[in-house]
Every structure is written in structure tokens, then in C-alpha cells.
Amino acid sequence: MSSIRVAILGFGTVGEGVYKTIYSHQDKLSKALGKRVEVAAILIKNKNKYKNRGIDNRVLVTDDYEEILKLEKLDVVVEAIVGQEPALTYLQKAIQKGCHIITANKEMFAVHGSKLQDLAMKRGVGVGFEATVAGGVPVIQTLQQLLNINRIKKIEGILNGTSNYILSEMRTNHLSFSEALQAAQEKGYAEADPTNDVEGYDAFYKLMILSEIAFGGKPEWANVPREGITTITEEQIKGAEKLGLRFKLIASIQIVAGEIVGSVRPTLVTESHPLFNIEGVENSVSIEGDIVGRLTLQGPGAGMLPTASAVIEDLIHVVRANHHSLTQFSLKEGVGLVEDADEEGNQNWLMIHPGEAQLTSVPVSVVTETDHHIYLKADEPTITTLRKRNHQASFFEVLGEFQLKKSV
Ligand SMILES: NC(=O)c1ccc[n+]([C@@H]2O[C@H](COP(=O)([O-])OP(=O)(O)OC[C@H]3O[C@@H](n4cnc5c(N)ncnc54)[C@H](OP(=O)(O)O)[C@@H]3O)[C@@H](O)[C@H]2O)c1
Known part of the structure; x- marks a missing residue:
């Protein structure tokens, strides 16, 4: 049986999860693709750090990306490193080599996704990015599916598990923000520098990716209010509870009077809303389509295996040539335009x-x-x-x- 050869860039939480899942689910993958999937290479920064990490000795483990590009047969490059560069350059080179690309890197993809998509289209390869938004929750596939016939009116989501965990802890255990942050750090849900999560940047990047899929474009970034949860106090949370409300860090995007309008901010949610009961590190995305109405997906927004699940689903899609397309509907054609219920945008x-x-x-x-x-x-x-x-x-x-x- 011939094989699909994959390179994994980065061997942290996501990279290692993808590596392990390829082997633990080899039978299923082979059945789905008619070929074995083989990890040909892993790119890391420091070779010594990866000596006892259970990587098969037939896999090329290197800190030099050029060595990976020189591999004779390579079908897919999975990128699981952090930040815009060198991730973007690596993926551009992979596309030029004729490889399908899959990324989990939301910051890079929010900024450069359409550029990569254009390049991939010209080269006839696929781009998978399910893992960039809400980890294991298949929100991108769901949106792509819905967009075959629905027009998306609005998307609202809890897209950052760390912030949701902190807000849940503050409410249920009567903690201050800093006490809840410390608890999140002790459990490994928050990084030593939690800025990206608690100031809303992470949710913002994910929202911009969703905007591009749903509406064929993004709002001007500077026009999108982005607030984190750092100023929410225990007293405000208690006060909200008395009114039957819960604070959630909500990322939302919709069309108002022909413009894409988005925000990321602490929002008060009532019991009637599907995001009210989303607690802890869970993520959830609520999508309103003009035909389907409102549907809500919920699940693990991060973690080794949930994220690997999203990457491996992408692997099957790109290899089967069912390439994701970032923009199915274009605002310019007016196809994505559906007015919000309140036409004045109130x-x-x-x-x-x-x-x-x-x-x-x-x-x-x-x-x-x-x-x-x-x-x-x-x-x-x-x-x-x-x-x-x-x-x-x-x-x-x-x-x-x-x-x-x-x-x-
Ligand atoms: N963790 C999750 O649950 C999750 C979920 C969805 C999406 N993501 C996204 O997936 C990406 C990876 O996340 P992660 O949690 O796996 O991060 P991580 O645990 O910090 O791992 C990152 C890996 O990339 C390596 N790396 C960084 N820069 C590199 C470079 N220039 N060349 C080669 N290797 C490099 C790191 O090597 P060193 O250890 O040697 O620095 C490390 O192995 C991020 O963009 C993240 O936003 C993560």
C-alpha cells in the first residue's frame, strides 16, 4: 500500500497529539484514504529536547526546515508552531513544493489565511484550518456545510476556554480575577503570560477567521471592539447573578446595514441563551442561518487530542481533494448580506x-x-x-x- 507522507512542524501539545493520533488511528486513516499515513519528518527548535519523546527513529527530526523541503516525497505539511513567523514562510514554501497544508495557528491564519488560500488555489493544493477555531469543535466544517445553502446571519461564541474557566471559577467559587487566574495556571489552562487569552486577542483571531468563512471578508480590525475579562470584579459577577445573568467573554460577528460588525467583550448572558450554560474550559459556537435557524456546537476548545482530532479530519479532507475554501460567499456580490433583526443595529x-x-x-x-x-x-x-x-x-x-x- 502506498503512503501519504506528512511533516509536522512543532512538537508541542498539538504536534505531539497529531503524531500520536496518526499512529493510534492508522487503521481508520488507511481505510478512509486507501493509503497508510506516515510521519516523514518533524521540525523542532532544539533536538536534545526531543530525544526521549517516543519519536520513531525512521522519522527525520530536524531543526532545519530546508531538510524537510528537500524530501523527495512529501504530501502534507501540518504546522503547529506559535506566532506569524516563521510559520507563514514555512507554509508558503510547503505550498510551492506542492504539499497540502494544515495549520492550528490562529494568529498566523487570522492575518495571512486568505493569502495562503490564494497561493494554495493557484498551486492546486488544499488548506485545512479547522484546529484554528475552537479546537476539537468542528465549527469550520459545519459552517462550510451550512453555507452550501444558508446565509449566515450571526455567529456568537465562547472561543477562549481559559477566560471561560476563569469566569466560571469566579462565579462558582467566589474568587477574584487573580485567584481564578492562578487556579487556571495551576491546572495548565492558562500560560505564564495569559495576555492573549484574558485580553481577548485569542478569541479575536478566531472570530476574524470565522468572519472570513461566513461573510467572505473581515471588518477593519481597528473597528472591532476588543475587551478582555481582566476588569471584571467578583462584585459585578455577584450582582449579575442576582439578576439571573452570567458574564461570558463573547465573540460575535454579524452583518448590520451591509457592514460586517464584530466584537469581543465580556457580555451578560441570560438563561434563555444557548451560551449561558457553557462552563469551564469548554468552547461553544452558536450560528444563525437564514434557513436552519440557530444551531449551537459545544466541546473541548483546546487540548492535545481534541485539537489533533480537528487536524486529522482536515488531513482526510485535503487528501481527498475536498479543499476548504475560505470564501464561499462574497460580500461584494451581496450574497452574504442578511440584515440583523434590528435594522438599526441596536x-x-x-x-x-x-x-x-x-x-x-x-x-x-x-x-x-x-x-x-x-x-x-x-x-x-x-x-x-x-x-x-x-x-x-x-x-x-x-x-x-x-x-x-x-x-x-
Ligand atoms: N494547545 C492547544 O490546545 C491548541 C489548540 C488549538 C490551536 N493551537 C495552536 O497550535 C499552535 C501550537 O500550539 P501548542 O499548544 O502545541 O504550542 P506549544 O506546546 O508551545 O508547542 C509549540 C512547538 O513549536 C515549536 N516551535 C516553535 N517555534 C518553532 C520554530 N521556529 N521552528 C520549529 N519549531 C518551533 C516549539 O519548540 P520548543 O518547545 O523547542 O520551543 C514547540 O515544540 C499554536 O499556534 C496554538 O495557538 C493550540
Whole structure:
């Protein structure tokens, strides 16, 4: 039986998981592809670090990518390293060599995904990137499938397990942000430098990848509000709970009046919303299509085997020549344009501790008011104005059906 020869770039959590899964699931892979899958090479930074890591001695283990490019037969390059470079250059070279590429690297792909996709299309090879968003949750395949006929109205997701774990711990165990972060670090859910996760960058990169698939483009990055969870206090979490609300770091993207509009920020979610019960390190993505309605996927957003599962699914797709296409619908053709339910782009917001609220001469519609809260409808620019005018108050978007009771 001939074989599919794979190189794995990086032998950390993801790279090692992919290596192990190729061998633990060889029978299934061979059946699916009609060929054995063989790891031909692994690229690492420091050879000594990988001596006792169980790598078969027939595999080329190297710190020199050129050696991998010189391999006579190589079919697929799986990239599982960190950051934009040298990952981008490595993948460009792999495409030029005629290899299919698969990446787990969300930061690199959010910035350079369409460039790689164009290059791959010209060279007639496939690009797999399922692992870049929500780890083991097959959100990209699901979107690709839905887009055959549906128009996507909106995507909302909990795309960062570390932040979700911290918010869950703060609520259930009454911890401060720093105590919950420490717990996440002790469990290996947060890195020593957690900035990417807790400041919303990780979720932002994933959101931009989803935007490109769903809407054929991305919003201007500078126009996407991105806030992390570092300023959320125990007191705010308790206050929200009294109102039946939970804080979640929500990444959302939709079309409002013909524009792609996105945000990543701590948001208050009600029990009626599918993301309310997503706890701990789980990820979840809720997709609204014009025909299917709303569907929600949930599962492990990271980890060695869940991420390897996504990479191996991609391996089967690219080898079977069912190449992923980043942009099925183009905004320019108007195909992806579906107006949100509220055509003015208004969202529901809770203004907490309003004091002497300054709400005049801006388009705000107050739904309910109590001593400590104002529940209102307004668009994003209006909220920006209100934030400047009402320094003492906090504003959080509310998702799901909500009634502010006068007695609270
Ligand atoms: N961990 C997850 O659950 C998960 C889930 C989805 C996506 N991802 C993404 O997958 C990628 C890999 O994540 P990971 O968790 O596996 O990271 P990791 O555990 O830190 O491993 C990264 C690996 O890449 C190697 N590496 C880094 N720069 C390299 C270079 N220039 N040349 C060769 N090797 C290099 C590292 O070698 P050294 O150890 O010698 O530095 C290490 O083996 C990241 O982009 C991440 O965002 C991760």
C-alpha cells in the first residue's frame, strides 16, 4: 500500500497529539484514504529536547526546515508552531513544493489565511484550518456545510476556554480575577503570560477567521471592539447573578446595514441563551442561518487530542481533494448580506450604577430603570458616547431574553 507522507512542524501539545493520533488511528486513516499515513519528518527548535519523546527513529527530526523541503516525497505539511513567523514562510514554501497544508495557528491564519488560500488555489493544493477555531469543535466544517445553502446571519461564541474557566471559577467559587487566574495556571489552562487569552486577542483571531468563512471578508480590525475579562470584579459577577445573568467573554460577528460588525467583550448572558450554560474550559459556537435557524456546537476548545482530532479530519479532507475554501460567499456580490433583526443595529445593554445618568440627545430607548440599573437599547456608537459621559457607570451588552425587575 502506498503512503501519504506528512511533516509536522512543532512538537508541542498539538504536534505531539497529531503524531500520536496518526499512529493510534492508522487503521481508520488507511481505510478512509486507501493509503497508510506516515510521519516523514518533524521540525523542532532544539533536538536534545526531543530525544526521549517516543519519536520513531525512521522519522527525520530536524531543526532545519530546508531538510524537510528537500524530501523527495512529501504530501502534507501540518504546522503547529506559535506566532506569524516563521510559520507563514514555512507554509508558503510547503505550498510551492506542492504539499497540502494544515495549520492550528490562529494568529498566523487570522492575518495571512486568505493569502495562503490564494497561493494554495493557484498551486492546486488544499488548506485545512479547522484546529484554528475552537479546537476539537468542528465549527469550520459545519459552517462550510451550512453555507452550501444558508446565509449566515450571526455567529456568537465562547472561543477562549481559559477566560471561560476563569469566569466560571469566579462565579462558582467566589474568587477574584487573580485567584481564578492562578487556579487556571495551576491546572495548565492558562500560560505564564495569559495576555492573549484574558485580553481577548485569542478569541479575536478566531472570530476574524470565522468572519472570513461566513461573510467572505473581515471588518477593519481597528473597528472591532476588543475587551478582555481582566476588569471584571467578583462584585459585578455577584450582582449579575442576582439578576439571573452570567458574564461570558463573547465573540460575535454579524452583518448590520451591509457592514460586517464584530466584537469581543465580556457580555451578560441570560438563561434563555444557548451560551449561558457553557462552563469551564469548554468552547461553544452558536450560528444563525437564514434557513436552519440557530444551531449551537459545544466541546473541548483546546487540548492535545481534541485539537489533533480537528487536524486529522482536515488531513482526510485535503487528501481527498475536498479543499476548504475560505470564501464561499462574497460580500461584494451581496450574497452574504442578511440584515440583523434590528435594522438599526441596536443592541440591549445594561447600564450598572448609573448615578445621575446622562442619556439625553442620543438615540437611546430605555426599557426599564431601577435605582442601580438601566436596561436600554442603543447602537454601538451611542454606547461609546454614553461611556464617555457616564464615567461612574459600566455598560454590558445583554444576550437572550431579559426583564429587569423593578424589585432588584
Ligand atoms: N494547545 C492547544 O490546545 C491548541 C489548540 C488549538 C490551536 N493551537 C495552536 O497550535 C499552535 C501550537 O500550539 P501548542 O499548544 O502545541 O504550542 P506549544 O506546546 O508551545 O508547542 C509549540 C512547538 O513549536 C515549536 N516551535 C516553535 N517555534 C518553532 C520554530 N521556529 N521552528 C520549529 N519549531 C518551533 C516549539 O519548540 P520548543 O518547545 O523547542 O520551543 C514547540 O515544540 C499554536 O499556534 C496554538 O495557538 C493550540
